[in-house]
Amino acid sequence: MAVFDQIEGLQDDLRLVDVYVDEYLHDESGHTGLRSVLNEINATGGKKVRPMVLLLAGRFGPKWPGCRERLCKMGAAVEMIHTASLIHDDIVDDSPLRRGRQTVQSKFGKEMAVYAGDFVLSRIVYYLFKEASTEAGMLLAKTVEVMCYGEIGQLARSYDTETTIEDYLSNIFGKTASLFVAACAIGAMESGCGEKTSMLLRQIGEHIGYLFQLRDDLLNVTSSARQEGKPVHSDFMNGTYTMPIIHALHHPAGRRLREVIHTIGTGAAVSWEVEEEIQNIVNSSRGIEFTRETIDAHAAQARDLLESLPKVPVRQGFLEILDLLAAG
Amino acid sequence: MAVFDQIEGLQDDLRLVDVYVDEYLHDESGHTGLRSVLNEINATGGKKVRPMVLLLAGRFGPKWPGCRERLCKMGAAVEMIHTASLIHDDIVDDSPLRRGRQTVQSKFGKEMAVYAGDFVLSRIVYYLFKEASTEAGMLLAKTVEVMCYGEIGQLARSYDTETTIEDYLSNIFGKTASLFVAACAIGAMESGCGEKTSMLLRQIGEHIGYLFQLRDDLLNVTSSARQEGKPVHSDFMNGTYTMPIIHALHHPAGRRLREVIHTIGTGAAVSWEVEEEIQNIVNSSRGIEFTRETIDAHAAQARDLLESLPKVPVRQGFLEILDLLAAG
Numbered sequence: 089m090a091v092f093d094q095i096e097g098l099q100d101d102l103r104l105v106d107v108y109v110d111e112y113l114h115d116e117s118g119h120t121g122l123r124s125v126l127n128e129i130n131a132t133g134g135k136k137v138r139p140m141v142l143l144l145a146g147r148f149g150p151k152w153p154g155c156r157e158r159l160c161k162m163g164a165a166v167e168m169i170h171t172a173s174l175i176h177d178d179i180v181d182d183s184p185l186r187r188g189r190q191t192v193q194s195k196f197g198k199e200m201a202v203y204a205g206d207f208v209l210s211r212i213v214y215y216l217f218k219e220a221s222t223e224a225g226m227l228l229a230k231t232v233e234v235m236c237y238g239e240i241g242q243l244a245r246s247y248d249t250e251t252t253i254e255d256y257l258s259n260i261f262g263k264t265a266s267l268f269v270a271a272c273a274i275g276a277m278e279s280g281c282g283e284k285t286s287m288l289l290r291q292i293g294e295h296i297g298y299l300f301q302l303r304d305d306l307l308n309v310t311s312s313a314r315q316e317g318k319p320v321h322s323d324f325m326n327g328t329y330t331m332p333i334i335h336a337l338h339h340p341a342g343r344r345l346r347e348v349i350h351t352i353g354t355g356a357a358v359s360w361e362v363e364e365e366i367q368n369i370v371n372s373s374r375g376i377e378f379t380r381e382t383i384d385a386h387a388a389q390a391r392d393l394l395e396s397l398p399k400v401p402v403r404q405g406f407l408e409i410l411d412l413l414a415a416g
Numbered sequence: 417m418a419v420f421d422q423i424e425g426l427q428d429d430l431r432l433v434d435v436y437v438d439e440y441l442h443d444e445s446g447h448t449g450l451r452s453v454l455n456e457i458n459a460t461g462g463k464k465v466r467p468m469v470l471l472l473a474g475r476f477g478p479k480w481p482g483c484r485e486r487l488c489k490m491g492a493a494v495e496m497i498h499t500a501s502l503i504h505d506d507i508v509d510d511s512p513l514r515r516g517r518q519t520v521q522s523k524f525g526k527e528m529a530v531y532a533g534d535f536v537l538s539r540i541v542y543y544l545f546k547e548a549s550t551e552a553g554m555l556l557a558k559t560v561e562v563m564c565y566g567e568i569g570q571l572a573r574s575y576d577t578e579t580t581i582e583d584y585l586s587n588i589f590g591k592t593a594s595l596f597v598a599a600c601a602i603g604a605m606e607s608g609c610g611e612k613t614s615m616l617l618r619q620i621g622e623h624i625g626y627l628f629q630l631r632d633d634l635l636n637v638t639s640s641a642r643q644e645g646k647p648v649h650s651d652f653m654n655g656t657y658t659m660p661i662i663h664a665l666h667h668p669a670g671r672r673l674r675e676v677i678h679t680i681g682t683g684a685a686v687s688w689e690v691e692e693e694i695q696n697i698v699n700s701s702r703g704i705e706f707t708r709e710t711i712d713a714h715a716a717q718a719r720d721l722l723e724s725l726p727k728v729p730v731r732q733g734f735l736e737i738l739d740l741l742a743a744g
Contacts, residue, residue, distance in 0.1 A: 117565040121572050176534060179507075180527040199508040199571050202530065206504060206537070207564040213541050214557035222545050225553075229542035236535040237445040243527050244449050 095405040097153075098143060101160055105139045108164035112211050125192055125204045129171055138170055139163030140409065141296060142271035145289045147402040149279025161215070162224055162274045168212045169228060170267060173235055175205040180239070224274050231270040238262020247327035249337055249346050256334055257298070260305075265297025288393050292406065295390035299383045300413050305330035306379045309370060321363060331382065332375035339373035387414035423733040425481075426471060429488055433467045436492035440539050453520055453532045457499055466498055467491030468737065469624060470599035473617045475730040477607025489543070490552055490602045496540045497556060498595060501563055503533040508567070552602050559598040566590020575655035577674050581662055585626070588633075593625025616721050620734065623718035627711045628741050633658035634707045637698060649691060659710065660703035667701035715742035 113129070115122055139160075146152060146159040178191040179201045193201035209232075216225040241259040245251040272293030276286035308323045309332045323330050329337065336345050348366060352358050358366075370376060387410050394403050394410075441457070443450050467488075474480060474487040506519040507529045521529035537560075544553040569587040573579040600621030604614035636651045637660045651658050657665065664673050676694060680686050686694075698704060715738050722731050722738075 117568070119565060119568050119572060122565070122568050176530050179530055197571075198526070200568065202504050202507055203564045203567050203571075206533075207561060207568075209534070209537060210557045210560035210564065214554055214561070217545075217550050217553040217557060220550060222548060222550075225545040226542055229538050229545060232538035233535060233542070236531045236538065237447060237450070239531050240445070240447050240450050240528065240535075243525075243531075244447060 094408060095144070095147075095402055098140070098405065101143050101156065101163070102136055102140065104157070104160040105136060105143075105163040105167060108161050109167055112164055112168060112215050113208065115207075121196065121200060122204065122207065125196055125200060128190075128192060128195065129175075129204075129208075134167075134170070136163075136167055137300065137409070137413075138166045138267060138271045141268060141293060141406075142166055142275040144402050144405045144409070145272040145275025145281075145293070146279040147275075148285050148289065148398060148400060149276060149281040151278065151280035155278045155280070158219070158278050159275060161219060162221070162278060163271075165212050165216060165221075165224070165228065166267065166271050166274070168208055169232060169235075172205045172208040172212070173232075173267075175201050175208065177239065179205075180243070223277060227270055227273060231266050234262045234266040236262075238264070238266070242328060245329070247349075249329070249342075249349055251329055251334055251337075253331065253334055253338075256329070256331060260298065260301040261294075264301035264304075265294050268293040268297030268300065285397060288397055292390045292393050292397075295386040295393070296410065296413065299386040299390075299410075302331060302379055302383045302386070303413055306332060306376065306383070309333070309367075310376065321366065324366065325358070331379045332370050335375035335378045336370045336373035339375070341369045341373045345369045383414050387411075422736060423472070423475075423730055426468070426733065429471050429484065429491070430464055430468065432485070432488040433464060433471075433491040433495060436489050437495055440492055440496060440543050441536065443535075449524065449528060450532065450535065453524055453528060456517075456520060456523065457503075457532075457536075459517070462495075462498070464491075464495055465628065465737070465741075466494045466595060466599045469596060469621060469734075470494055470603040472730050472733045472737070473600040473603025473609075473621070474607040475603075476613050476617065476726060476728060477604060477609040479606065479608035483606045483608070486547070486606050487603060489547060490549070490606060491599075493540050493544060493552070493556065494595065494599050494602070496536055497560060497563075500533045500536040500540070501560075501595075503529050503536065505567065507533075508571070551605060555598055555601060559594050562590045562594040564590075566592070566594070570656060573657070575677075576657070577665055577670075577677055579657055579662060580666075581659065584657070584659060584662055588626065588629040589622075592629035592632075593622050596621040596625030596628065613725060616725055620718045620721045620725075623714040623721070624738065624741065627714040627718075627738075630659060630707055630711045630714070631741055634660060634704065634711070637661070637695075638704065649694065652694065653686070659707045660698050663703035663706045664698045664701035667703070669697045669701045673697045711742055715739075 110130070113126055115126055140163075142163045143159055146155060149155070152159075175192050178193045179198050191201075192204055196204070212228070213225070216228065238259045238261065241255065241262060245255050245259070269290050270293075272289040273286065276289045281289065305323065308330065309321060324333055333345075336342055345366065348362060348369075352362060390410055391407065394406055397403060438458070441454055443454055468491075470491045471487055474483060477483070480487075503520050506521045507526050519529075520532055524532070540556070541553070544556065566587045566589065569583070569590060573583050573587070597618050598621075600617040601614065604617045609617065633651065636658065637649060652661055661673075664670055673694065676690060676697070680690060718738055719735065722734050725731060
């Protein structure tokens with residue numbers, strides 16, 4: 089990633105995040121089952137976008153670089169919250185694959201996935217208390233709460249063809265944007281940013297979170313999604329209607345889409361022809377373009393906010409991330 | 417419960433525990449689904465044995481009664497950990513009933529149960545940080561970790577006819593006894609007990625935890641279990657072999673029990689005749705008597721330890737609880 093070349097030491101910091109994740113997830117139980125799950129989690133390690141955002145935000149305050157180690161510890165906590173949420177989400181989605189590999193629930197069973205997620209959460213909490221990170225601890229607890237609201241909100245709208253863009257945005261704020269906001273807030277807090285810088289960083293985090301989830305959802309309805317290791321249209325088939333679909337549902341072509349949805353019912357596999365028809369309806373309603381425009385709008389707003397931040401070299405890092413995530 | 421008459425103010429303290437549970441679980445999301453779950457949790461409210469043990473332990477230290485309010489807050493946190501664990505366990509067990517009512521997962525779906533459990537956990541953590549309870553926070557995080565080990569250990573021994581009494585005891589330590597130990601440790605800590613009293617209380621908590629789970633498991637193989645709102649032999653049918661069954665498996669009659677297990681396979685419903693045969697084998701191996709003797713032994717050890725504690729009136733309360741739990 090080009091951002092690593094631009095930002096001195098960022099690659100090292102991310103390696104330190106990994107070291108802390110390993111330390112925090114160290115399993116003393118000797119249960120081979122849990123060890124296999126933890127190895128699997130390590131093997132499927134993501135791109136660590138959330139810790140990266142936290143580390144970048146943590147370079148705007150006067151305490152940097154003295155707060156470097158603490159930022160890496162907090163980055164590890166944020167990444168682990170993301171991991172725990174993925175493990176629990178996969179139970180709900182019944183997903184066979186995540187990042188191109190089998191999910192914990194499909195490989196080790198729902199039972200193990202419930203407790204593996206709880207185990208990861210208990211470890212984060214333990215280390216947050218140990219590090220005496222009261223403020224970060226409260227913030228992250230509130231964030232997990234809001235993440236639950238987002239997921240529950242999404243469940244409530246499951247297979248609901250009347251769901252609105254507002255419902256969707258509210259749910260993805262909870263599911264995804266809230267943890268990006270928390271990452272920025274903690275970076276700002278640990279590096280001693282003033283209230284104005286901190287607020288700007290939190291707003292940037294929110295835009296990044298929205299565009300990150302929008303891009304993810306968009307990939308799920310475009311053919312290139314297969315490369316992400318998740319079946320195309322799996323959200324749609326699971327009854328999770330994302331922006332391109334909701335846009336189409338509120339378009340004149342949405343009438344036909346509703347008919348298709350009612351015909352296929354819940355949870356059913358669909359033929360290639362039906363999949364193509366869905367794609368055609370989404371295309372004709374310009375659902376994909378609308379989503380892309382929304383992503384670009386969030387990126388543009390984040391860029392504007394970045395302009396107001398102190399002119400430290402790390403601004404460029406945020407721009408790189410924005411370009412990367414917005415391009416998708 | 418007679419214990420309330422003996423211990424002045426205990427009933428009031430437990431009411432205050434309820435007030436804090438309500439406050440901590442207050443839901444700001446407005447999601448009707450989550451609100452229904454939380455109402456359901458309140459309606460099925462348990463006997464609050466864990467907070468009661470914490471409150472009793474909290475009367476041995478010099479800081480009592482000054483620490484009263486804090487004890488009630490910690491009692492609420494301990495009860496909520498228990499609640500969250502029940503919600504997540506029911507997903508794993510696929511249990512239709514708990515305390516005679518429908519479980520969250522059977523009434524609202526597994527999805528809701530995953531997030532409702534996570535929501536409850538996030539709230540506990542938030543308030544522990546808010547109350548600046550670092551020591552209690554670390555202890556409870558470790559306890560949740562050990563609870564996961566117990567549950568994972570139980571999963572690992574699922575449908576395993578070679579499982580031993582040692583495996584079983586290790587798993588019920590994690591599942592149940594660990595939270596009773598934590599309740600006693602926090603009671604001791606908050607009330608300022610010295611190390612010796614604290615250690616005695618933790619040991620008493622461990623014995624109470626063991627006998628509590630042993631009694632619960634015993635009820636599941638005796639006919640009076642139906643009154644508890646859980647089907648008789650549901651543990652056995654789910655492949656969780658508890659002390660009476662494990663004892664029978666290691667008895668000469670265990671050979672026939674293994675044959676029955678292999679015949680019925682996993683997860684199958686069994687006829688009344690098969691159920692009776694299982695009961696006969698358990699009876700002939702004296703599995704029930706052995707379990708009862710073990711319960712009595714834990715109660716006796718706890719009583720001995722109580723004798724070593726300072727002679728405050730609350731000792732009688734512990735004895736009442738012991739008698740109540742041991743009698744079953």
